[in-house]
Amino acid sequence: MKTKSKKNASHLLPCGRAPIASPTRASDRKTFTQWKAVLDLEIESKGLNKSRPREQILEIIVNQLEHFTVPDLVKAVQKSHPELGAATIYRSIPVLVEAGILLESLSDSSRMAIYEVNSGEHHDHIVCTDCHQIFEFHDERIERAQNELTKKLAFQVISHRHVIYARCDKFSKKA
Amino acid sequence: MKTKSKKNASHLLPCGRAPIASPTRASDRKTFTQWKAVLDLEIESKGLNKSRPREQILEIIVNQLEHFTVPDLVKAVQKSHPELGAATIYRSIPVLVEAGILLESLSDSSRMAIYEVNSGEHHDHIVCTDCHQIFEFHDERIERAQNELTKKLAFQVISHRHVIYARCDKFSKKA
DNA sequence: ATGAATGCAAAGGTTTTGCACCCCC
DNA sequence: GGGGGTGCAAAACCTTTGCATTCAT
Numbered sequence: 001m002k003t004k005s006k007k008n009a010s011h012l013l014p015c016g017r018a019p020i021a022s023p024t025r026a027s028d029r030k031t032f033t034q035w036k037a038v039l040d041l042e043i044e045s046k047g048l049n050k051s052r053p054r055e056q057i058l059e060i061i062v063n064q065l066e067h068f069t070v071p072d073l074v075k076a077v078q079k080s081h082p083e084l085g086a087a088t089i090y091r092s093i094p095v096l097v098e099a100g101i102l103l104e105s106l107s108d109s110s111r112m113a114i115y116e117v118n119s120g121e122h123h124d125h126i127v128c129t130d131c132h133q134i135f136e137f138h139d140e141r142i143e144r145a146q147n148e149l150t151k152k153l154a155f156q157v158i159s160h161r162h163v164i165y166a167r168c169d170k171f172s173k174k175a
Numbered sequence: 176m177k178t179k180s181k182k183n184a185s186h187l188l189p190c191g192r193a194p195i196a197s198p199t200r201a202s203d204r205k206t207f208t209q210w211k212a213v214l215d216l217e218i219e220s221k222g223l224n225k226s227r228p229r230e231q232i233l234e235i236i237v238n239q240l241e242h243f244t245v246p247d248l249v250k251a252v253q254k255s256h257p258e259l260g261a262a263t264i265y266r267s268i269p270v271l272v273e274a275g276i277l278l279e280s281l282s283d284s285s286r287m288a289i290y291e292v293n294s295g296e297h298h299d300h301i302v303c304t305d306c307h308q309i310f311e312f313h314d315e316r317i318e319r320a321q322n323e324l325t326k327k328l329a330f331q332v333i334s335h336r337h338v339i340y341a342r343c344d345k346f347s348k349k350a
Numbered sequence: 351a352t353g354a355a356t357g358c359a360a361a362g363g364t365t366t367t368g369c370a371c372c373c374c375c
Numbered sequence: 376g377g378g379g380g381t382g383c384a385a386a387a388c389c390t391t392t393g394c395a396t397t398c399a400t
Contacts, residue, residue: 049399051398052398086390087356111282113286135328142321142324159340161337163337164325164332165333165336166330166331167333222378224379227373261364261365261383262367263382
């Protein structure tokens with residue numbers, strides 16, 4: 001009955017379940033070259049300088065990383081480019097966020113920020129408490145109810161973060 | 176008829192607006208003595224020992240603190256009890272959380288955990304990006320939509336955290 | 351030439367841990 | 376007496392910062 005999520009049996013998650021359809025398709029994702037153009041625009045508009053390290057960091061992010069913490073990024077970058085200092089990588093984060101390339105999307109259990117490449121479509125997250133996989137969801141009813149609520153309370157919404165901690169039932173059955 | 180939030184003009188917020196009616200009334204809050212009983216039960220059931228420091232920490236929390244970080248708590252506790260070590264206070268947090276006395280309710284902008292006394296009624300938070308006040312809300316429509324969503328996706332929900340970052344418009348007008 | 355970016359090391363801040371001593375049961 | 380609990384200091388981490396040097400324009 002609800003077992004029709006079998007379509008991509010090829011990419012099963014650690015917990016054994018099929019991925020939830022993400023609001024953003026892989027085909028909609030920008031390439032490194034496209035993001036590079038976005039970054040260059042930001043750099044130009046702010047009177048900054050282009051640099052090799054920032055380009056290398058961007059490349060690692062868009063080609064290799066899904067949801068990552070800064071220490072994750074430091075490790076991944078230094079694996080390919082051991083000469084890059086951690087401080088440079090830390091300093092690149094706000095630039096990438098300002099450029100709209102990265103979003104700080106949630107916190108891990110130790111409360112470190114988790115970043116992701118901006119997919120262009122707002123979504124929230126479900127974190128599996130068993131396998132630690134991060135799923136994305138977007139629910140219009142929730143968004144609508146939230147907008148009506150904040151309007152009624154006379155708040156001007158800047159952003160929101162809605163994280164559901166849950167367990168994939170398939171994983172619980174395996175365990 | 177939803178303008179009845181004028182009742183306590185006496186406690187205006189830093190931003191000048193009246194507080195949103197909180198889902199929990201002050202009168203529903205447990206006293207120190209009641210929480211102490213909860214703590215003792217937890218301590219007994221886990222085979223731990225009662226101790227003066229844990230009692231003193233609990234007392235500070237229930238009598239003085241609303242939403243607080245651990246460093247906040249350390250300062251508040253050591254003001255009254257300078258002999259208590261910070262490590263003891265850090266070590267008391269998981270015990271209080273396990274006992275159901277404290278909830279880790281959200282993170283501040285530097286991503287430190289913010290705790291609050293468990294009110295017994297689930298609520299989520301609106302954080303004003305101007306005055307940094309934390310408001311509470313509870314919206315049945317959002318809860319319902321979320322439950323239906325996770326059911327459809329076959330997740331077993333453990334908990335969730337929904338934080339809306341917004342600005343009180345009254346404050347923006349003043350500023 | 352000027353200002354920005356980098357790498358390194360040091361400093362800052364929070365949280366955890368090792369350990370000797372103390373207290374509860 | 377034995378297993379927790381405490382306090383202190385040190386350690387572990389993540390993140391920021393100061394500074395001399397290099398790079399981009």
